[in-house]
Amino acid sequence: MSLPTPAQRRASGRSLRSAVPRSSHAGWHPPDSRPDPVATLRATDAVRLSELLGLRYSRMSASPFTFLRGSASVMAADLATTAQSGLWVQACGDAHIGNFRLLGTPEREINLDINDFDETLPAPFEWDLKRLAASAVVVGRQNGFSPEVCSGAALAAARSYRLRMAEYARERPLEVWYSSIDSLTLQDVVRHAQIDAQQKRLAHRRINKARRKDxxxxxxxxxxxxxxxxxxxxxxxxxxxxxxxxxxxxxxxxxxxxxxxxxxxxxxxxxxxxxxxxxxxxxxxxxxxxxxxxxxxxxxxxxxxxxxxxxxxxxxxxxxxxxxxxxxxxxxxxxxxxxxxxxxxxxxxxxxxxxxxxxxxxxLWDMKGKVDTELMSGESLVLFAELCGWTLARAHARSGDPGAIHGYLGSGQGFDRAIARFAVDYADQTERDHERLCEAISRGDVPGADGS
Known part of the structure; x- marks a missing residue:
């Protein structure tokens, strides 16, 4: 499917700003007809190598975050039941926080960018943002952070997305296309960030390590x-x-x-x-x-x-x-x-x-650096979620209409809070689904680590 023209996007945004208010994105309420998440996952077994299915489900069962990483199909079905803005972009389709990496450019520079595109397709912009925000909450809980820090990370991702989209709405398309979040920008952000010295040193080491991973x-x-x-x-x-x-x-x-x-x-x-x-x-x-x-x-x-x-x-x-x-x-x-x-x-x-x-x-591995979320402090997770929101806004502004998206998001914090509320609720859902998979493995309904 081709993305809509700019005129079509603007018309769609105008009509939906009243029909689908920003606040309607708040919270997650699973429909009564929600498919069984394990059945949704198993539906893809036929296109996979049978000898590796046990390893797949073993990795997914390790934690709620590994479950979220492996269950893009489950969340896609859930997102389709939520409110939609009608403003489409070339979506990543799997924009969880672990898919934002340090990546090498042909000029041998380092950028922060999205790494995984297996699920990319034109889709409503908020699907990617909701997956990012929910994954930030799941990671925060896994690290043992307080509910305030976890929801704060989701809020930071949404707020950063909204503010950066407002900037892209004011830029010419060529300026948007040429923009990037390079190593100098990242180092400057880290230098001025409200994180401790150890976390700053760790961030700088990640950037330098990515340069060596060629x-x-x-x-x-x-x-x-x-x-x-x-x-x-x-x-x-x-x-x-x-x-x-x-x-x-x-x-x-x-x-x-x-x-x-x-x-x-x-x-x-x-x-x-x-x-x-x-x-x-x-x-x-x-x-x-x-x-x-x-x-x-x-x-x-x-x-x-x-x-x-x-x-x-x-x-x-x-x-x-x-x-x-x-x-x-x-x-x-x-x-x-x-x-x-x-x-x-x-x-x-x-x-x-x-x-x-x-x-x-x-x-394979050409100047790629994984950001170790499990080593982050709460403040660092919030900062990284903010950077991911910025990255996602830049990515969406290349194919979508940043003016229409900015107009839909508005200048207040209502949309940010709605996404954060959704993220917290969906993190609860992810934990329930993860538990459901672990139970299925223990009963032998799903292959475990030994493949049986």
Whole structure:
């Protein structure tokens, strides 16, 4: 589905400001007909590798936050029952707080940006914001913070989104498109933040660590040399060879090349495929087909490690509109290019030998830094939630109409409080759903860590 034109967005915003008041976003009240969350999760088992289902549900059962990370489909269905502004953007679809990362740009700068686009699709802007706010509350509770800090983190995310969207509404589209949250900006924010010295040092270390986590680091950590040939180290179940995948991977790499711009094809042709391994990643993605693919550039100083990851239909699709792209890998890539301030030059899509299975391709660990929310103080969590709200506003302003969204949000704090109230209620729902999954695993209704 194409996003509405600016005129359509503004007309939609004007009509819905009275029909759907901001306060209607407050709170979460599950409908009587709400589907069983475990059944919703299990509906995707058929498109996953059966031998990894136990690992998937084991990771999801570890905590309410890991459950939230792996249950985007559950929350998508819930969000579809809530009030909608009618103002659409290219949504991330999985904008929980753990998917905001430090990412490298082609210019070798570090930006704070969204990292995961498996579920991207045009959708109402508030769906992403509600998922972000709810995840901030869940993380805060997991860290043992007070209810005031947890709801304060959700409030900070919503307030930051509203204030930054007001700024983007005043800027020209090119200014919005060129904007980013780079390392200098982040360091300045941290320098002036109301957090203690230890937390400031930790934040600066995260930024510096992201610079070092490049393709060479992935190469050194994941590979070895066998009889003079580069190979991945087997580390099951996270990384292991599966020779039956040879045809899939080679076909995928052949069609992938054609999705790259010509100048990147010239660079890609300098490398030779030498090995591949199954790579288990994330929480929600466990069980989907994913490979790390190793290329040799002629010497130990020029390796290339790509990730080839299965792309299914977005969890938003049943509740929004079908994707404009028939190829789901292309949907992910094109959505990412719209949302991110600066993307991976090797981003592309492909198909393999398995009928009906699409993939997207990107570099593995290229200047990516995970922000460790479990090490944050309460003040740091509130600050990070604020940065995530800013990041999400910038991402949405690229495809949506920031003027219409700003007009809907208003200048007061009513919308902020409504989102925070929803976030607290939905965190309660997440904890109930997590408990439901743990019970299903203990009864043997769902595979556990041993796969049974």
């Amino acid at each position: 393709n060479l680091r992935a190469f050194r950590r994941l590979t070895t040399t066998v009889d003079g040939t580069l190979r991945f180290r087997d580390d099951p179940p996270r990384l292991y060879h599966h020779p039956q995948d040879d045809d899939i991977v080679h076909r995928a790499m052949t069609s992938y090349r054609g999705t790259l711009p010509h100048h990147v094809q010239v660079l890609f042709d300098r490398f030779e495929l030498v090995d591949y391994s199954v790579k288990v990643v994330g929480v929600g993605s466990v069980g989907t087909r994913c490979w790390a693919v190793l290329f040799d550039g002629g010497d130990a100083r020029t390796p290339l490690v790509l990730q080839v990851k299965q792309a299914g239909r977005s969890v938003l699709e049943p509740h929004a509109k079908p994707a404009e792209q028939d190829h789901q890998g292309r949907r992910v890539v094109e959505g990412q290019r719209v949302i991110q301030a600066a993307g991976d030059i090797f981003l592309g899509w492909t198909s393999g030998a398995v009928e009906g299975v699409d993939y997207y391709v990107r570099q």
